[in-house]
Amino acid sequence: MSDAFAALTELLGPRLNRSQSDRETHGRSEGHFPLMPPDAVAYPESAEEVAAIVKICAEAGLPVIGWGTGTSLEGHSIAPRGGVTVDFTRMDKVLQVLPEDMVAVVQPGVTREALNTELRATGLFFPVDPGANASLGGMASTRASGTTAVRYGTMRGNVLGLEVVLADGRVIRTGTRAPKSSTGYDLTGLFVGAEGTLGLITELTLKLHGQPEAVSAAVCAFADMEGAVGAVIATIQSGIPMARIEFVDAVAAAAFNAQSGAGWADAPHLMVEFHGSDAGVAEQAERFGEIARDFGAEGFRWASLAEERGKLWAMRHNAYRAMMAAHPGSAPITTDICVPISRLAEAVEETAADIAESGMPGPIVGHVGDGNFHALLLPRAGDAAEWERAQALAARMAERALRLGGTVSGEHGIGMGKTKYMQAEHGEAWQVMAAVKSALDPGNLMNPGKLLPGN
Amino acid sequence: MSDAFAALTELLGPRLNRSQSDRETHGRSEGHFPLMPPDAVAYPESAEEVAAIVKICAEAGLPVIGWGTGTSLEGHSIAPRGGVTVDFTRMDKVLQVLPEDMVAVVQPGVTREALNTELRATGLFFPVDPGANASLGGMASTRASGTTAVRYGTMRGNVLGLEVVLADGRVIRTGTRAPKSSTGYDLTGLFVGAEGTLGLITELTLKLHGQPEAVSAAVCAFADMEGAVGAVIATIQSGIPMARIEFVDAVAAAAFNAQSGAGWADAPHLMVEFHGSDAGVAEQAERFGEIARDFGAEGFRWASLAEERGKLWAMRHNAYRAMMAAHPGSAPITTDICVPISRLAEAVEETAADIAESGMPGPIVGHVGDGNFHALLLPRAGDAAEWERAQALAARMAERALRLGGTVSGEHGIGMGKTKYMQAEHGEAWQVMAAVKSALDPGNLMNPGKLLPGN
Numbered sequence: 046m047s048d049a050f051a052a053l054t055e056l057l058g059p060r061l062n063r064s065q066s067d068r069e070t071h072g073r074s075e076g077h078f079p080l081m082p083p084d085a086v087a088y089p090e091s092a093e094e095v096a097a098i099v100k101i102c103a104e105a106g107l108p109v110i111g112w113g114t115g116t117s118l119e120g121h122s123i124a125p126r127g128g129v130t131v132d133f134t135r136m137d138k139v140l141q142v143l144p145e146d147m148v149a150v151v152q153p154g155v156t157r158e159a160l161n162t163e164l165r166a167t168g169l170f171f172p173v174d175p176g177a178n179a180s181l182g183g184m185a186s187t188r189a190s191g192t193t194a195v196r197y198g199t200m201r202g203n204v205l206g207l208e209v210v211l212a213d214g215r216v217i218r219t220g221t222r223a224p225k226s227s228t229g230y231d232l233t234g235l236f237v238g239a240e241g242t243l244g245l246i247t248e249l250t251l252k253l254h255g256q257p258e259a260v261s262a263a264v265c266a267f268a269d270m271e272g273a274v275g276a277v278i279a280t281i282q283s284g285i286p287m288a289r290i291e292f293v294d295a296v297a298a299a300a301f302n303a304q305s306g307a308g309w310a311d312a313p314h315l316m317v318e319f320h321g322s323d324a325g326v327a328e329q330a331e332r333f334g335e336i337a338r339d340f341g342a343e344g345f346r347w348a349s350l351a352e353e354r355g356k357l358w359a360m361r362h363n364a365y366r367a368m369m370a371a372h373p374g375s376a377p378i379t380t381d382i383c384v385p386i387s388r389l390a391e392a393v394e395e396t397a398a399d400i401a402e403s404g405m406p407g408p409i410v411g412h413v414g415d416g417n418f419h420a421l422l423l424p425r426a427g428d429a430a431e432w433e434r435a436q437a438l439a440a441r442m443a444e445r446a447l448r449l450g451g452t453v454s455g456e457h458g459i460g461m462g463k464t465k466y467m468q469a470e471h472g473e474a475w476q477v478m479a480a481v482k483s484a485l486d487p488g489n490l491m492n493p494g495k496l497l498p499g500n
Numbered sequence: 501m502s503d504a505f506a507a508l509t510e511l512l513g514p515r516l517n518r519s520q521s522d523r524e525t526h527g528r529s530e531g532h533f534p535l536m537p538p539d540a541v542a543y544p545e546s547a548e549e550v551a552a553i554v555k556i557c558a559e560a561g562l563p564v565i566g567w568g569t570g571t572s573l574e575g576h577s578i579a580p581r582g583g584v585t586v587d588f589t590r591m592d593k594v595l596q597v598l599p600e601d602m603v604a605v606v607q608p609g610v611t612r613e614a615l616n617t618e619l620r621a622t623g624l625f626f627p628v629d630p631g632a633n634a635s636l637g638g639m640a641s642t643r644a645s646g647t648t649a650v651r652y653g654t655m656r657g658n659v660l661g662l663e664v665v666l667a668d669g670r671v672i673r674t675g676t677r678a679p680k681s682s683t684g685y686d687l688t689g690l691f692v693g694a695e696g697t698l699g700l701i702t703e704l705t706l707k708l709h710g711q712p713e714a715v716s717a718a719v720c721a722f723a724d725m726e727g728a729v730g731a732v733i734a735t736i737q738s739g740i741p742m743a744r745i746e747f748v749d750a751v752a753a754a755a756f757n758a759q760s761g762a763g764w765a766d767a768p769h770l771m772v773e774f775h776g777s778d779a780g781v782a783e784q785a786e787r788f789g790e791i792a793r794d795f796g797a798e799g800f801r802w803a804s805l806a807e808e809r810g811k812l813w814a815m816r817h818n819a820y821r822a823m824m825a826a827h828p829g830s831a832p833i834t835t836d837i838c839v840p841i842s843r844l845a846e847a848v849e850e851t852a853a854d855i856a857e858s859g860m861p862g863p864i865v866g867h868v869g870d871g872n873f874h875a876l877l878l879p880r881a882g883d884a885a886e887w888e889r890a891q892a893l894a895a896r897m898a899e900r901a902l903r904l905g906g907t908v909s910g911e912h913g914i915g916m917g918k919t920k921y922m923q924a925e926h927g928e929a930w931q932v933m934a935a936v937k938s939a940l941d942p943g944n945l946m947n948p949g950k951l952l953p954g955n
Contacts, residue, residue, distance in 0.1 A: 145737060145842035188682045199680050201689070202657060217929040223838040224870045225654050226907035227643045227693060228914055228925055229951055230933045234656070234689035238682060255739035282600060284710035325780060383678040387600035415679045452681035459683055470683055474672040477940065478685045484939035485932065496684055 049105035050085060053129065056097050060088040060135070071112055071130040074120045077378055078461060083110060083124035088135050092208055092216055092247035095131060099245065100214035102129050108493050111241040113183030114156065118379050119460025121187060121240050125494040131245060133182055139163045140248070147253045148205060148222055153182020153246050160251075169253040172197035175456065176362040182246045187458040188238030192361065195281075195414030196288045196320065197254060199456070204237050208248035212486040222250060235481070240458055241492040242500070243485045257320035261330055262289075262354045265342040266312040270294065270397060273313040274390045276340035277413045281386055283336060285329050289318035290414040291361060294397070297368060297408035304367035305360045310344060316361060318354070364410050368421050372406045375423035378435050382446035383417040383455030392449055396420055396442055403434055417455030443469075464498045504560035505540060508584065511552050515543040515590070526567055526585040529575045532833055533916060538565060538579035543590045547663055547671055547702035550586060554700065555669035557584050563948050566696040568638030569611065573834050574915025576642060576695050580949040586700060588637055594618045595703070602708045603660060603677055608637020608701050615706075624708040627652035630911065631817040637701045642913040643693030647816065650736075650869030651743045651775065652709060654911070659692050663703035667941040677705060690936070695913055696947040697955070698940045712775035716785055717744070717809045720797040721767040725749065725852060728768040729845045731795035732868045736841055738791060740784050744773035745869040746816060749852070752823060752863035759822035760815045765799060771816060773809070819865050823876050827861045830878035833890050837901035838872040838910030847904055851875055851897055858889055872910030898924075919953045 053061045062068075063085045072082030084107070089095045102109045108128025115122055124130060133154035141150040144167045151160060158178045160171050173184060175191035183189075185207070190199035197203065206220025219232040236243060267273040273292055280290060293301065293314045301307040315337065319329040334345065348354045360367070369377060384392045393409065400407035400420060411418025422438055424431035443453040443466050453466040467475040479497055482489075489500055508516045517523075518540045527537030539562070544550045557564045563583025570577055579585060588609035596605040599622045606615060613633045615626050628639060630646035638644075640662070645654035652658065661675025674687040691698060722728040728747055735745060748756065748769045756762040770792065774784040789800065803809045815822070824832060839847045848864065855862035855875060866873025877893055879886035898908040898921050908921040922930040934952050937944075944955055 143840070143842065145733070146840040147737070148840070188686075190680055190682075194680060198657075199682075201680075201686065202653075211932070215928055217932060218927060219929055221905060221907045221925075222840040223872075223901075223906040223910065224841070225645055225649060225656075225838060225872065225910055227645075227654075227836075227909045227911045228907050228918065229693070229922060229930065230698075230936060231643075231656065231686075231689045231693055232929055232932060234686045235936075238684070238686055243685075278600070282602070322783065324783060328777065328779060381682075383680060385598070385601040385603070385677040386679070387598065417678075417680065446678075450676060451678040452676045452683050454682045455678065455680055456682050463683065467684060470676075472673060473670055474674055474687055475684065477666070477672060477687060480939045481685060481690075481936055484935045 046105055046107065049101050049107055052101045053085065053087060053098060056094065057087055057089070062086045062088070071132065072123050074123050075116055076118050076120050076462060077376060078120040078123060081123040081125045083130040084127045086130045086132050088132050090135050092210060095210045095245055095247050096214045096216050098129065098131060099210050099212065103213060103488065103490060106488065106490065108490050109245065110492050111182065111186065111245050113154065113180030114178065116177035116179045117183060117187055117460060118457045119462035121458060121460040121495060125461065133180060136247070142167060144169060146222055149251045149253055151181055151249050151251060153180060153249065155181050157181060157184065164253065168256050170256050171251055172254050173200055173203055181249055181251065185237050185246055185249055186239065186241050188456070190412065190415070190456040192289045192291055192412055194412060195290055196286060201234060201237055203252045204233055204249055205252055206250035207233055207236055207246050209236050209244040210247055211244045212488065212491050220250060240460065240496045242482060242496045243491060259323045259326040260318065260320055260354065261326050262316070262318040262348040262357055263330065264314055264316050264346045264357065265337055266310040266314050266344045268312065268341045270313050270393060271390065272341040273315055274393050274413065276315060276337045276342060278386055278389060279336050279340065280333055281414055283332065285332050287317060287414055288320040289316065291316040292409070292411045292413040292418060294409040296406060297364060297410050300367040300371035300408060301360050301364070303371050304363065307360060316357065365421065368408045372423045374426055375406070376426040376432065378422040378439055379457065380420045380422065380439050380442050381417070381454045381457040382442050382451060383415060384446055384449045384451030386416050388449035388451065389413060389416050392445060393418060395445055399438055399441060403438055405431060405435060407438065412455070415455060416451065459496045461495055464496065467498050501560055501562065504556050504562055507556045508540065508542060508553060511549065512542055512544070517541045526587065527578050529578050530571055531573050531575050531917060532831060533575040533578060536578040536580045538585040539582045541585045541587050543587050545590045547665060550665045550700055550702050551669045551671050553584065553586060554665050554667065558668060558943065558945060561943065561945065563945050564700065565947050566637065566641065566700050568609065568635030569633065571632035571634045572638060572642055572915060573912045574917035576913060576915040576950060580916065588635060591702065597622060599624060601677055604706045604708055606636055606704050606706060608635060608704065610636050612636060612639065619708065623711050625711050626706055627709050628655055628658055636704055636706065640692050640701055640704055641694065641696050643911070645867065645870070645911040647744045647746055647813070647867055649867060650745055651741060656689060656692055658707045659688055659704055660707055661705035662688055662691055662701050664691050664699040665702055666699045667943065667946050675705060695915065695951045697937060697951045698946060714778045714781040715773065715775055715809065716781050717771070717773040717803040717812055718785070718800055719769055719771050719812065720792055720800045721765040721769050723767065723796050725768050725849060726845065727795040728770055729848050729868065731770060731792045731797060733841055733844060734791045734795065735788055736869055738787065740787050742772060742869055743775040744771065746771040747864070747866045747868040747873060749864040751861060752819060752865050755822040755826035755863060756815050756819070758826050759818065762815060771812065820876065823863045827878045829881055830861070831881040831887065833877040833894055834912065835875045835877065835894050835897050836872070836909045836912040837897050837906060838870060839901055839904045839906030841871050843904035843906065844868060844871050847900055848873060850900055854893055854896060858893055860886060860890060862893070867910070870910060871906065914951045916950055919951065922953050
């Protein structure tokens with residue numbers, strides 16, 4: 046092992062860091078997992094260096110863990126078995142923007158906000174928006190989505206191709222810059238969502254979209270959760286091409302008020318956004334308004350100016366922090382179920398009733414246009430019994446998602462937190478995943494302890 | 501081997517057919533491949549029967565080949581090493597239509613037209629349209645697309661989940677009915693486009709789309725290919741949400757005239773379609789008209805009535821036959837390259853010049869909104885030298901696609917015809933595909949001789 050660190054130091058010089066503070070920084074996550082530091086943190090600057098790191102680790106039997114911005118929520122980037130964390134902070138270049146092809150080629154450490162800043166003058170943008178200013182390599186690895194997936198799809202649909210360093214240090218390219226291809230297994234799709242367990246992404250070719258001519262956003266309140274969820278279902282089924290449609294329950298609305306002085310009613314809300322031509326946006330907004338009012342929507346606030354919209358979505362993106370701040374001294378557990386739209390009302394209402402019965406705060410927000418929502422369960426820190434009750438609530442949410450034909454994770458991924466549900470969700474199919482994993486990483490060194498039970 | 505056939509006959513009775521005529525029917529393709537019949541043809545009626553067939557074949561070391569409607573173009577469904585062809589004709593039920601979730605669950609033998617007939621009253625439709633009335637299992641297996649992919653995506657984006665019989669007879673389910681998921685490797689995406697080499701699809705959960713309120717289609721002529729292709733590129737980059745945008749060169753237009761009395765000018769044409777609200781379609785059509793006229797478009801013919809549009813697209817779908825009929829006595833070779841939109845003009849023009857120089861007919865049509873086009877090369881049957889020249893033209897098209905950052909197949913797939921390009925297109929990545937194949941089908945019995953070189 047010390048030979049390996051010597052070799053890594055020879056390769057990277059001071060860009061191999063074994064200090065306790067840096068190891069601990071890379072041993073923490075935004076989830077509730079205990080500190081699990083790696084043995085060292087490497088800061089490569091090229092795919093060649095990543096390949097060399099992986100080869101040295103393979104020879105020494107050291108785990109290799111990818112790190113973008115550390116914003117994943119299921120402990121994806123921590124190091125339960127030690128090893129070397131590959132931090133992509135220094136691989137943060139936008140390599141090419143090809144406006145005619147609506148494609149950008151980026152290194153994995155580029156964040157979504159940095160890419161969109163770079164794109165501003167091109168008339169194009171990269172739409173996937175998980176809230177956090179995550180790295181694009183990390184977003185691909187967790188198959189991230191967020192508020193705009195209802196219109197623009199998830200990372201699955203917005204990655205055209207990848208460069209990947211495999212477990213044995215080989216470097217491959219998947220996909221092309223053509224809009225579609227039918228030449229063999231969809232390796233791009235296999236590595237997107239693989240959470241770094243099959244290889245490390247060292248370059249991404251991303252699909253860009255035209256900045257809409259016109260954008261309009263709105264917030265409205267509903268008398269009850271049934272009304273808000275009913276409006277979502279009717280809106281999606283009406284075929285209005287919503288760019289965003291977000292649910293915020295009354296508890297979360299109160300947290301927004303406390304954090305940002307939003308001045309919202311003490312009621313469930315929908316936050317919506319429309320993209321299109323001027324006429325198109327006006328038509329969409331009018332149709333949505335009709336549907337929402339049929340379900341009792343009141344207090345519409347429109348935001349047509351970019352600045353107002355920026356504030357609105359910043360508030361949504363800070364929901365996690367606002368909800369934490371509103372309930373200080375709690376030890377949060379995030380949840381992330383996703384169900385077919387026809388079962389969304391049951392899923393949200395049963396979850397809300399279950400949380401209410403627990404007596405624990407558990408605000409609900411969600412990308413409900415996709416059938417995806419999160420309850421942030423907030424047991425008191427240090428209260429073991431309440432922690433157990435929160436875990437049981439989360440487990441019942443997962444079971445509910447599966448019973449209703451859905452999935453235990455719409456966008457956060459499996460990481461360390463959800464391997465226990467893989468058998469229940471996938472049945473024997475998870476063994477097919479395990480067979481693919483063994484074929485591509487026979488030594489189980491790529492992000493071990495994540496995604497697959499027992500790996 | 502005779503034990504295996506006895507066991508299959510015991511399982512299926514007369515639904516195991518070993519007659520020469522049925523074997524030969526299943527040994528032919530629409531491509532230029534010689535007769536390669538299986539040893540027997542099985543007509544299962546359930547996933548359980550498919551699993552039993554696969555188990556019997558696995559024990560006897562017999563290849564297993566899936567068969568939908570036999571319309572694939574690269575010899576996907578023929579049997580170069582004999583074995584048992586599993587013909588899904590009797591698994592042709594639409595099992596569930598869930599309008600609220602915009603989802604249909606179908607058996608693999610359902611054709612796209614049969615599904616759309618069943619959906620007619622629901623206000624929903626399944627958009628993927630490769631021209632042929634192919635089976636949905638076959639379309640998923642080749643990752644088919646066609647005229648509407650520019651708007652609605654390919655099979656990759658329109659399959660939510662699958663039931664698959666693996667090489668060892670295990671039956672797995674992939675995906676859920678929720679619109680998205682982030683729980684492990686995207687097995688759905690792995691089996692879509694796998695051409696039956698990893699398992700047989702026995703059920704599909706498909707994404708449906710709302711039938712547009714308004715539809716309008718048009719044809720217009722251009723003075724030259726440059727104008728037509730330039731208009732396509734400008735249209736795509738303008739962000740007009742085209743539902744279809746198809747290129748037809750002058751040679752193909754002449755074939756349409758001969759076959760259907762289209763009365764088109766002796767010139768390259770674009771065929772387009774717009775989907776949306778009444779106002780949206782009018783706006784799109786107007787914007788497209790402006791762009792097309794900037795590139796010299798003339799002779800617009802609009803088709804707003806469903807019947808007129810039906811005729812128009814039937815003509816496009818019969819292009820292959822029309823072009824064959826216009827050049828009797830030829831031995832056609834289909835091609836299928838796809839390039840980034842910015843390289844489309846070069847790709848089409850170089851190809852056209854290359855064909856012109858060969859002296860051989862080679863009409864070009866294509867789903868150019870995706871950068872995808874086909875030349876139908878028509879060497880004289882029995883003329884070995886001309887056949888060689890046609891093969892060389894096809895090879896140069898493939899090289900051109902790769903040089904321009906594209907792919908050797910936009911939608912037809914690899915089958916037997918394009919394995920020779922896998923190394924050039926994918927480099928070492930095809931060995932990753934081979935590793936996945938070995939992991940899931942160690943005996944190489946699932947559709948051997950297809951997709952991967954040397955398999």
